[in-house]
Amino acid sequence: GIQVEQSPPDLILQEGANSTLRCNFSDSVNNLQWFHQNPWGQLINLFYIPSGTKQNGRLSATTVATERYSLLYISSSQTTDSGVYFCAVARNTDKLIFGTGTRLQVFP
């Protein structure tokens, strides 16, 4: 099956800093999503981005499908950005496979 690796596993930032999270996947995909799991456990979808670039406020994402990676950018981080960020992919099915996540802690 498809392997999904995320880096770094942990990230500690001070408020206002920028960060880049990476997702590598082992096969071609036609579905890639980024999720944020907040400290209360809720999984919230951020982007559907199988290719190209999208932006939503302070967050943006870029997927280079030919090179099998995706990046999530967080600018001017806030304490509310804390949590775990997951990349999830699927190939020709609805079956989303999740990466191991990046745990982000933002301190004031």
Place this chain on the structure above:
Amino acid sequence: DAGVIQSPRHEVTEMGQEVTLRCKPISGHNSLFWYRQTMMRGLELLIYFNNNVPIDDSGMPEDRFSAKMPNASFSTLKIQPSEPRDSAVYFCASSLGFWAFFGQGTRLTVV
């Protein structure tokens, strides 16, 4: 729409007991997924349905686990008998197309 609704939010049960987790997907969504999250294994897909039909149950860990979707608005995940290693957070998600929306999860503790 209220989103994906799961019940109960928390469940504590004794080893050997039957546990039933419930999920109401978002109205109009045609795919439904059950995931399990643990520290050791992360988020694992257990089973998914499309138009109420089970499509892939290869992630179901053992015969003790079963899932049903009798209609488009309801699904259950049953564990019988439950064991301590089943303790985890179980998520239900639904989608129409590529966007998947998750419920708040059921935290199961088997003692």
